[in-house]
Amino acid sequence: MTREPRFDRTGRWVGASVPRREDPRLLAGRGRFVDDIALPRMLHAQFVRSTIAHGRIVAVDLGEVRAVPGVVAAFTAADLALGDITALLDRPPHEFVPTAMPVLALEKVRYVGEPVAIVVATDPYAAEDGVEAAVVEYEDLDPVVTDTAALADGAPLVHAEAPRNTLVDVSLFATEGIDDVFAQAPCVVRVRTKTGRQNALPLETRGVVAAWDDRDEQLHVQTNTQVPHQVRTVLAGCVGLHEKQVRVTVPDMGGGFGQKCVVGREEIATAAAALRLRRPVKWIEDRRDALTAAFLAREQRYDVRAAFDAEGRILGLDADVVCDMGAYSCYPFTAGIEPLMASAEMPSVYQVPAYRVRGRAVTTNKAPTAPYRGVSRPQYVMVVERLMERAARELGIDPVEIRRRNLITVFPYTGVNRITYDPGSYRESLDLCEQVLHDEGWYDVRARAVREGRVIGIGYSCFSERTGYGSGAFAQRKMQVVPGFDISEIRMDVSGTVSVTTGTMSHGQSHETTMAQIVADRLGLDIARIKIVQGDTDRITYGWGSFASRSITIGGSAVAAASGKLGEQLREIAAHLLDADVDATELDGDGGVRLRDDPARRLSFAELADVAYLRAHLLPKGIGPGLTASASFDVAGDGTFSNATHGVVVELDPGTGGVQILRYVCVEDCGVAIHPQVVEGQCRGGIAQGIAGALFEQVTYDDAGQPLAPSLMEYKVPTAAEIPDVAIHHLETPCAFTANGAKGAGEGGTIGAPAAVLNAVNDALRDTGVELDDTPIARETVHRALESALENAHV
Amino acid sequence: MKPAAFTYHRARSVSGAVGLLAELGDDAKVIAGGQSLVAMMNFRLARPEHLIDIARIPGLDTIVREGDALRVGALVTHHAVETADLGPDFRVLSEAMRWVGHLPIRTRGTVGGSIAHADATAEWCLLAVLLDARIVVEGPAGRRSIPAEEFFQGVFTTALEPDELIVEVEFPRPAPRATLTEFAERQGDFAIVAAAVDPDAPRVVLGGVAQVPLRVPAAEAVLAAGVAVAEVGEAAAAAIDVRDEPGASAHYRRALTRTLVTRACEEARTR
Numbered sequence A: 001m002t003r004e005p006r007f008d009r010t011g012r013w014v015g016a017s018v019p020r021r022e023d024p025r026l027l028a029g030r031g032r033f034v035d036d037i038a039l040p041r042m043l044h045a046q047f048v049r050s051t052i053a054h055g056r057i058v059a060v061d062l063g064e065v066r067a068v069p070g071v072v073a074a075f076t077a078a079d080l081a082l083g084d085i086t087a088l089l090d091r092p093p094h095e096f097v098p099t100a101m102p103v104l105a106l107e108k109v110r111y112v113g114e115p116v117a118i119v120v121a122t123d124p125y126a127a128e129d130g131v132e133a134a135v136v137e138y139e140d141l142d143p144v145v146t147d148t149a150a151l152a153d154g155a156p157l158v159h160a161e162a163p164r165n166t167l168v169d170v171s172l173f174a175t176e177g178i179d180d181v182f183a184q185a186p187c188v189v190r191v192r193t194k195t196g197r198q199n200a201l202p203l204e205t206r207g208v209v210a211a212w213d214d215r216d217e218q219l220h221v222q223t224n225t226q227v228p229h230q231v232r233t234v235l236a237g238c239v240g241l242h243e244k245q246v247r248v249t250v251p252d253m254g255g256g257f258g259q260k261c262v263v264g265r266e267e268i269a270t271a272a273a274a275l276r277l278r279r280p281v282k283w284i285e286d287r288r289d290a291l292t293a294a295f296l297a298r299e300q301r302y303d304v305r306a307a308f309d310a311e312g313r314i315l316g317l318d319a320d321v322v323c324d325m326g327a328y329s330c331y332p333f334t335a336g337i338e339p340l341m342a343s344a345e346m347p348s349v350y351q352v353p354a355y356r357v358r359g360r361a362v363t364t365n366k367a368p369t370a371p372y373r374g375v376s377r378p379q380y381v382m383v384v385e386r387l388m389e390r391a392a393r394e395l396g397i398d399p400v401e402i403r404r405r406n407l408i409t410v411f412p413y414t415g416v417n418r419i420t421y422d423p424g425s426y427r428e429s430l431d432l433c434e435q436v437l438h439d440e441g442w443y444d445v446r447a448r449a450v451r452e453g454r455v456i457g458i459g460y461s462c463f464s465e466r467t468g469y470g471s472g473a474f475a476q477r478k479m480q481v482v483p484g485f486d487i488s489e490i491r492m493d494v495s496g497t498v499s500v501t502t503g504t505m506s507h508g509q510s511h512e513t514t515m516a517q518i519v520a521d522r523l524g525l526d527i528a529r530i531k532i533v534q535g536d537t538d539r540i541t542y543g544w545g546s547f548a549s550r551s552i553t554i555g556g557s558a559v560a561a562a563s564g565k566l567g568e569q570l571r572e573i574a575a576h577l578l579d580a581d582v583d584a585t586e587l588d589g590d591g592g593v594r595l596r597d598d599p600a601r602r603l604s605f606a607e608l609a610d611v612a613y614l615r616a617h618l619l620p621k622g623i624g625p626g627l628t629a630s631a632s633f634d635v636a637g638d639g640t641f642s643n644a645t646h647g648v649v650v651e652l653d654p655g656t657g658g659v660q661i662l663r664y665v666c667v668e669d670c671g672v673a674i675h676p677q678v679v680e681g682q683c684r685g686g687i688a689q690g691i692a693g694a695l696f697e698q699v700t701y702d703d704a705g706q707p708l709a710p711s712l713m714e715y716k717v718p719t720a721a722e723i724p725d726v727a728i729h730h731l732e733t734p735c736a737f738t739a740n741g742a743k744g745a746g747e748g749g750t751i752g753a754p755a756a757v758l759n760a761v762n763d764a765l766r767d768t769g770v771e772l773d774d775t776p777i778a779r780e781t782v783h784r785a786l787e788s789a790l791e792n793a794h795v
Numbered sequence B: 001m002k003p004a005a006f007t008y009h010r011a012r013s014v015s016g017a018v019g020l021l022a023e024l025g026d027d028a029k030v031i032a033g034g035q036s037l038v039a040m041m042n043f044r045l046a047r048p049e050h051l052i053d054i055a056r057i058p059g060l061d062t063i064v065r066e067g068d069a070l071r072v073g074a075l076v077t078h079h080a081v082e083t084a085d086l087g088p089d090f091r092v093l094s095e096a097m098r099w100v101g102h103l104p105i106r107t108r109g110t111v112g113g114s115i116a117h118a119d120a121t122a123e124w125c126l127l128a129v130l131l132d133a134r135i136v137v138e139g140p141a142g143r144r145s146i147p148a149e150e151f152f153q154g155v156f157t158t159a160l161e162p163d164e165l166i167v168e169v170e171f172p173r174p175a176p177r178a179t180l181t182e183f184a185e186r187q188g189d190f191a192i193v194a195a196a197v198d199p200d201a202p203r204v205v206l207g208g209v210a211q212v213p214l215r216v217p218a219a220e221a222v223l224a225a226g227v228a229v230a231e232v233g234e235a236a237a238a239a240i241d242v243r244d245e246p247g248a249s250a251h252y253r254r255a256l257t258r259t260l261v262t263r264a265c266e267e268a269r270t271r
């Protein structure tokens, strides 16, 4: 039941699920990933990593390491003398404490897995033998393993400069009189929840190949990053090169999900070793390191109250958020990424008149964190959606109806959090999602279940996904390095085909196809004649890479603008050659320019390019040779909000506590979908990761801070057997200010899934008196809830 | 996650493999499908100096019916058993294979490797005890045959001598009504608890509740009595001695035992 698109499309490419440009190579196994790169004389790196969670480094002895057959070199922090990686916020000391992350640990280690030394050998096996031979002497310090321990009086300090282990402590909003609102409200509900630490777990682990090139006088770093220019800046700073002496390029990538949108210590150390040795060095992260020492995310604690009037309208939200950011601030986002996101956006899709929030980032002796698909939104959406269901129950209102009474319906809407929400289909998506579950008969199944001795529940989540954060939006977070804009350069060659740069970085999202579709419509050129250039700091002026669902909204708009400018140039040249007014010409949609009133008079792009390059003397006065254009795009306001409703049906097994998802319905609205199939892929992948957070994955540690999930046996990433088919329905509320009306679509699936799953499980438990708010949900907890209900029933 | 250096040997015959084991002593390990051993080597939890690859030894990959008995060669893969037509007498073997890891693992992992590895929740270990299998091994002194119940001695510990090779597992009697079921959060994981029953023997065997696959005589007695299946589950749950562990309390393991034994019996009764 997909609605007819309302957006008026002129071109034929945008909106079509054309075969992906990436597919022939990727599906045939001919892609080029970092680990496929082999350079002459290449060496292999591995890291000596801390075996304890917290300690002072007394001595690092690499003497035995260097004697291991095959080992070429081994370096400590002191040997390489690199600059630190430091991410900053423009906030006063009581709100933000800056901490430096050394490339290799120098004085202290702060988590198990922290890199202490780099070993370089002729093959990866010898490198690992070398790592085994390292002798590091530590003086143990008491580890801080949980957020509550971090905040406890007299807790050991992870960073001496951060009292109470608090890196960020901000109270962004406090509506006047909010205490009175709560005191007088007829209904106040509360959710306290702890969400599990997760790993974004890209299929392709992190990796880098670095080599000094004497001819180019450049350190060429091929790394699987989402942010090539940021890696260049940090790397140049750490090793003391000019940026022109560093070239970062990115081959095919097997996912990132945010884990690769921050600068990694290992990529810097590997490049520094290559520079020192004047030999190519490769580092490929193995799965154990990926699970224990890579950037993690999502471990948060919420204590949130919501006040409602008797009709179920929300009156206020009062929140305390503590995010366990692990040992270090990541670059460029800092440890503020999660608490600031949660604080700024928690009112979600509802009309919340009063709001107070305190958001904190605490540091602990665990691997540091980075943004992970959704960033805090999966958590606060879960909290807010639990609050809605709880209030509905308390007030005896249907859980879908209570949402209807609170959803934002008039746009643009400026919230209590001072964010302006552009038009979306909040109400429509909820209505449609409920309708679908009704029509498919799931409410009957739920009703029958009780009689049949089955335990079945239905749950929803309504949410928005803010996408297209421009410089202004990030500046509000007071980041000192402020992402936001994108620049695109387009070049038509002699034959009339074009190459277009984008500062965004596809790590699996098919930008080579979707960006080309945008260009194709702007120029009226077949996508087969368009090449998208990304991931090369030598060829791209500057870019912020891909994260926060920014690529199509911002990068795509820049690409469209540059294409538009080139189209203008082509028309000017054509007008001159056809002896007509520019206004009398138009792009003909088939790789040429024609006269509007006399379409037979036409010049193909190849003919125009021929003049622009090979017979420049024929060009009109004032137009120089060559066909290039450049444009940038930034978002002035608060970005654009995609939205969706997820509806989930679960069945619980009273005998085992097993949780099975019987049905998953997603009604999404990301404005104009450039490539609907790609959007659906994003939804499905995101939902899988959201379900993972709700029901499966957790990075766990023992009391000493030793990781308890060093392999995929313990870190329970769900497989195809656990993830249900997802029915996706599209609505379309075009964005008014991005090219093509597109909104971002990268994170929604992940944002909505935990809340919907949790609500469905709780609906199934409705007669037990038990409510579950923590994730991931343990099967044993489900079992116990059902068991005690059965016992009570028998009493 | 790269193994430490080792010397690779390819055995061409059982006697050749046994000879190498005797010659190389404790530093040598047999590799069959590699699905358990290689993971341990990658974590450097196992670091054999010598690997003796038995995968190409001819004659160890056959399944043969001999009268009442079924003889399964040590190199038969889980997948081969899953897809073999074993008839009604031994269908439980084929059916149980879907619980063993994932398809790629099943195409490489072997019966002999599973039994030798002796994970207390491994399906093959449960099935061996359930069906009174005999593990046929060959060493320098020749062949001997060990009853499954004596074979499994503790956590990853068996009656196999270091210089012996498992050559075959012999299932002596048909078990047309035997069933196996289990519970884990993910399909393909080792079970939290696994339960196998054979009403004709009668046998009730559990995985995940002891250091070895555990026969539960108290539950077998109830099963023999032919009363309601829930009582068999109850008896099994009451009989086991489990402790709270991270990830599963004793109470939960007991509850899973009750559920799974009951379900296995229900399934068996339909046959």
Ligand SMILES: Cc1cc2nc3c(=O)[nH]c(=O)nc-3n(C[C@H](O)[C@H](O)[C@H](O)COP(=O)(O)OP(=O)(O)OC[C@H]3O[C@@H](n4cnc5c(N)ncnc54)[C@H](O)[C@@H]3O)c2cc1C
Binding pocket: B029, B030, B031, B032, B033, B034, B035, B036, B037, B038, B039, B054, B074, B099, B100, B101, B102, B105, B108, B109, B110, B111, B112, B113, B114, B116, B117, B119, B121, B122, B123, B124, B164, B165, B166, B167, B188, B189, B190, B191
């Ligand atoms: C992700 C994953 C999930 C899995 N899930 C399950 C599961 O749910 N259930 C399950 O039962 N198993 C599971 N396994 C293990 C799998 O079944 C293995 O195949 C099996 O345990 C070992 O068989 P192998 O042939 O691979 O043995 P190998 O790994 O080659 O060897 C294992 C051990 O047995 C010894 N060995 C092998 N063959 C012989 C022989 N003929 N004689 C003497 N010693 C021998 C080796 O020396 C070694 O010590 C899983 C494995 C993986 C990787």
